[in-house]
Structures are given as structure tokens and as C-alpha cells.
Amino acid sequence: MGCFQSKAKKQFPGYEDPVTLASQTAFSVSEVKALFELYKSISSSVIDDGLINKEEFQLALFKKRKKENLFANRFMALFCYIISHFLISSVFTCH
Numbered sequence: 001m002g003c004f005q006s007k008a009k010k011q012f013p014g015y016e017d018p019v020t021l022a023s024q025t026a027f028s029v030s031e032v033k034a035l036f037e038l039y040k041s042i043s044s045s046v047i048d049d050g051l052i053n054k055e056e057f058q059l060a061l062f063k064k065r066k067k068e069n070l071f072a073n074r075f076m077a078l079f080c081y082i083i084s085h086f087l088i089s090s091v092f093t094c095h
């Protein structure tokens with residue numbers, strides 16, 4: 001027991017096998033790998049947590065992270081609505 005925290009390698013659910021993922025989408029294996037590298041780059045541009053937040057999204061699209069942008073605001077709001085609706089509906093349908 002102690003205070004030591006090891007830095008575990010980040011896990012990215014859904015990316016275990018790029019060949020399988022490519023076979024289930026319209027993307028080739030090389031495109032899946034390139035998209036994953038782009039995702040890792042964007043998701044670690046501000047906070048290295050493996051997630052893309054609003055600031056990182058704006059930085060990737062517009063090369064600005066502090067200025068408010070109507071498109072980015074609406075997109076993130078829609079995304080949050082879809083995710084919360086999915087989570088709520090999945091809770092009620094899993095009983």
C-alpha cells in the first residue's frame with residue numbers, strides 16, 4: 001500500500017482492432033489508423049485525457065480556443081443532448 005500511481009497506457013474502447021473497425025465502416029484500415037492518430041492528437045491538445053472537450057474541438061476546427069463560436073457551441077450542445085438522451089433511454093430500456 002502506498003501513494004504510488006502508475007501511469008497506465010490509455011485505453012480507447014472500440015479501437016482494439018482497426019481491421020475489424022474498418023470492415024464495419026466505409027473507411028479503409030489506413031484511414032481508420034489515420035483518424036485514430038488525429039483523434040489522439042486533438043484529444044491531448046489542451047488536456048491529455050483521451051477525450052475531446054469544447055476547447056479542443058474549437059482549436060481543431062478554427063485554430064482558436066478562447067473565442068466563442070456559434071457552430072462549436074451548437075455542435076457541443078447537440079452532442080451532449082444526444083449522449084444524455086441515449087444514456088437516459090438506455091437506463092429505462094435495460095430493466
